Amino acid sequence: MSALEVMFADRVVCVVRAPVLPDAPALCRALADGGIRSVELTFTTPDVCAHLTAAAAVPGVVVGVGTVLTASDAEAAVEAGARFLVTPGVLPAVAAVARDAGVPFLMGALTPTEVLAAASLGAAAVKVFPASAFGPRYLRELHGPYPDLRLVPSGGITASNAPEYLAAGAAAVTAGTGVVPPDVVRAADWPTITRHAREFVASTRVQSHES
Numbered sequence: 001m002s003a004l005e006v007m008f009a010d011r012v013v014c015v016v017r018a019p020v021l022p023d024a025p026a027l028c029r030a031l032a033d034g035g036i037r038s039v040e041l042t043f044t045t046p047d048v049c050a051h052l053t054a055a056a057a058v059p060g061v062v063v064g065v066g067t068v069l070t071a072s073d074a075e076a077a078v079e080a081g082a083r084f085l086v087t088p089g090v091l092p093a094v095a096a097v098a099r100d101a102g103v104p105f106l107m108g109a110l111t112p113t114e115v116l117a118a119a120s121l122g123a124a125a126v127k128v129f130p131a132s133a134f135g136p137r138y139l140r141e142l143h144g145p146y147p148d149l150r151l152v153p154s155g156g157i158t159a160s161n162a163p164e165y166l167a168a169g170a171a172a173v174t175a176g177t178g179v180v181p182p183d184v185v186r187a188a189d190w191p192t193i194t195r196h197a198r199e200f201v202a203s204t205r206v207q208s209h210e211s
Contacts, residue, residue: 003062003083004104004124006037007172008150011204012162013038014175014197015066015154016045018185024051027180028061030190034197036175040086042067049080056081068105071097078103086127090114095121106152110134115142115149125150125171132156136168143169159203166204175200 007013014036016027021041028039037060041048044067055063064084065077074085074097085098085105098105099122107118108127118126128139131153139151150171157165162173179196 002104003038003064006062007084010035010037010201011166011170011172012036012175012201013040013064013152013172014179015040015042016180016185017042017176018045018180018182020182020186021045021051022186022188024055025058026188026190027185027193028055028058028063030193031179031197032058032061034179034194035201036179036197038062038064038084038172040064040066040084040174043069043073043077049076052077052080052082056083068094070094074098074101084124088127088129090117090121092121095123098122108154112142112145115146115151119146119149125152127174128153130155131165131174136161136164139165139168139170159200162200162203173204 014031031039041052062083065082066086068074068085068087071093074094077085078101087094088108090107090109104124106125106127107123108129109115109118115126128151132155139153152172153165153170154174157173158178165173179200184192
């Protein structure tokens, strides 16, 4: 399966925003054991490209990079083995690198104008950020003029509210520190990460059965 096929089949991508990442492959295995196969490391983590290269070798896990702000960031991530890129805003230079490399990218946007701009640049999905500022209803409203766009809410998504976003039409939801708390990652407490991931995934499956 391609990176996007995995992400949209599972309907979850986990963003790891941790200042210390002791063992990226072990973290990815812990998430996969809990049912989350799409993992987004970020440029806010020191030496993220080295972590990416190590984690990319883990079977059954799709690893990408987020907080990609510049073309040089995008080039470094692609070279390190990123299967997808994620930006926090509409960044044409990053989109150009991703398109040229044949790597799918999710582009951050919030307003209807930004959402359309991201889609026009070739984004495989639009990351609606910060989703918590407007909630699931806003996602449903965006699907009015843009019924065919894949929207992935990010920011403030938890096991409790993820079902609401999926019911509002999200193609996938972004799990964050609720699944991968920085202190738990720093402590390399992989069983706890797996448990958090399993609980998050269980909430999305309840929604799928109800839909």
